[in-house]
Amino acid sequence: MLAGLLLGPSGIGQIEMFSKRFLTNASMHAVNTLALFGLMFFLFISSLKMDIRVINRIKRKEWAIGIVAFLVPTVLTFPMSFFLKRYAQNDQLSNYLPYIAILNSLTSLHSSTSILSEHNLLNSELAHIANGSSTISGLFAWSALLLSLYYERSKGRPNVTSLFLPLVASTIGLIIFTICVLRPIATWMIRKTPEGKPLKDIFLLIIFFMVLGCSFLSESLGLTPFFGPLLLGFVIPDGPPIGSAFADKLDCIVSEIFLPLYFLRIGNRINIYVIQPNTFWILEVIILLGLFGKLIGVMVPAMYFDMPFGDSFALGLTLCSLGIVDVHFYSRALTEKMINTEIFTTMIVSALILTGCISPVVKFLYHPSRSYRALKKRTVQHSRQNVELRILSCVYSQDDVPTILNLLEASNPNRDSPIGVYVIHLVELMGRATPLFITHKPQKSRVSHSTPPTQSDRIINAFRIFEQQNQGFVTLQSFTSISCFVTIHDDVCTIAGTRKTSIVIIPFHKQWGNEDATELTKCRNVNNKILDKAPCSVGILIDRGILTGTRSLLASWSCYRVGVIFLGGPDDREALAYAMRMADHPNVNVTVVRIIGERDKNYAALERKQDNDMINEYRLENVGSEKSLYKEEEVTDCIGTVNIIRSLENSFDLIMVGRQHPEASRLLPDLTELDLYRELGFIGDMLASSESKNSVSVLVVQQHSYGTEVRVPWSPLVT
Incomplete structure (x- = not known):
């Protein structure tokens, strides 16, 4: 003009x-x-x-x-x-x-x-x-x-x-x-x-x-x-x-x-x-x-x-x-x-x-983030026992469903500690001017015989079957968000805030065998913004193949092996708290591997005490248990840390690890040297990199830190 x-x-x-x-x-x-x-x-x-x-x-x-x-x-x-x-x-x-x-x-x-x-x-x-x-x-x-x-x-x-x-x-x-x-x-x-x-x-x-x-x-x-x-x-x-x-x-x-x-x-x-x-x-x-x-x-x-x-x-x-x-x-x-x-x-x-x-x-x-900003910490660690654990699961496509369902099953839903599952299907806005947010009602989730089921129908029906198989232990609410991927994280954070969830599970943007770089970049941007804005803890689920399948892993396997790599810090404590819940499942074996070495002198004494208290709580709860183990490994430098992690790759079906490790900064390479997945932290990046030939799946956990600055190290490839 x-x-x-x-x-x-x-x-x-x-x-x-x-x-x-x-x-x-x-x-x-x-x-x-x-x-x-x-x-x-x-x-x-x-x-x-x-x-x-x-x-x-x-x-x-x-x-x-x-x-x-x-x-x-x-x-x-x-x-x-x-x-x-x-x-x-x-x-x-x-x-x-x-x-x-x-x-x-x-x-x-x-x-x-x-x-x-x-x-x-x-x-x-x-x-x-x-x-x-x-x-x-x-x-x-x-x-x-x-x-x-x-x-x-x-x-x-x-x-x-x-x-x-x-x-x-x-x-x-x-x-x-x-x-x-x-x-x-x-x-x-x-x-x-x-x-x-x-x-x-x-x-x-x-x-x-x-x-x-x-x-x-x-x-x-x-x-x-x-x-x-x-x-x-x-x-x-x-x-x-x-x-x-x-x-x-x-x-x-x-x-x-x-x-x-x-x-x-x-x-x-x-x-x-x-x-x-x-x-x-x-x-x-x-x-x-x-x-x-x-x-x-x-x-x-x-x-x-x-x-x-x-x-x-x-x-x-x-x-x-x-x-x-x-x-x-x-x-x-x-x-x-x-x-x-x-x-x-x-x-x-x-x-x-x-x-x-x-x-x-x-x-x-x-500023839309004000509407879902949490007034207190919402984490798995700080959730009261014998109270419903609320989990928000994000799904990009049908390929993400089996992985998330098996993780939810491993989370041990039971009568004393049920799970509230909130599922949101994230769909990119195409051919529409305004976003569309759909709340699916149970009576409307059944697919009509006159029309073929949509992808959202198939995803929601899979979670509904999971709810029926765990009747009385799992409650389900499902949503579909059709929006631009630039702003779709607001819907995720709003659901997490209004439903007071303890953790958001998001699929890793890379699926092995999928080479669609454009789609991967968009999903990665969404994941980074959820890490940045979420009013609760966040877990990035990396599926290297072991969790994928249409059958329930816990129903078909006699033993499901979960490993926790613990170096210290709030993220590691959150991962351990989640694993402690899994340890109560009769078919889940949990092994905590604590890596000990020279610590950062600037690491707060209170944080170190909280790490020790968390480890002691895990050990006391599992005294005499053959399916819940604890190991300590001593290292002197980052090379020793890498060697231990490599030795654990093929020992577990799922490895849980915190995203950041402030206490063990001397035991890990500088995060700025990473070229690939900085949002995963060093250990998550190492386990998810293409150089790793393992088939273990990984859950990288970030604990909600209310009142602190943004902790997401953005990659130059992600804008």
């Missing part, structure tokens, strides 16, 4: 020689055609990514905020527009003021989603409320704007209703045709596309012509040519395969080629030299009054529903943000002669300044 400003009448377009040579009617006609074509597909893709069914899930709070956010600015600006007519120095401005008031009451879901996405807030509570509220407010505002547009077209006729009513009837007819004819066709295409497979090219071509046909039909009925594609996008089911297919095929072309041409067209329609002081101050009064009305309309009901003042203010600013949809409505109003170039220029410049100021303020005010 800035390029359009510079090239248009506000910039070098004022130079007659330049405008005659480069801004000719022929060249601008081609630019306008491509720009409007790109805008048509942009609106279609944007509406296609939106889930219209979200209206059924909107809560009372969001309904209240959305309705009041539309009513308050409308009630303030519409009467003010009639009051300001007496100060207008020309009749044209006086006639336009009511339409300007309606335009300033607009709220766009796309605009609020864009600003939240820019600051990685799509998974936050603020985003959930903003999406629902802006949807409701936008429906009312767009309806009012369409009725105003139809009234403006009919105003010059002797009988206003002679054109107004046919336009309304045409709109209703187009909606019915799209829902009853085009939506079933799109649904049939989805049914014919297997899960996980791309949409056929012939189906893409059919939908492409459907978009063009809807645009032609809406134009023929006297409506705007963009209404048909926008409506078609709303009625077609969002997400894969159609949404993801169009996002892959057209997003880049539309965003990188056609939309810049549209902004160039908008900038070419702006002329800052035609703005008069009288027009400017009258418009700014309405614009600022509309901004104030939106803020009040959002903040008052939000605070009524116990939302903090700072979060309410951030929510109000988010709904006040403007984007390409608002710019399109301004441009359409100019085309329909509801406003003139002077008013259009003032509104566009004000929108640029307003949005530029809102964005950094929202980022400064709202």
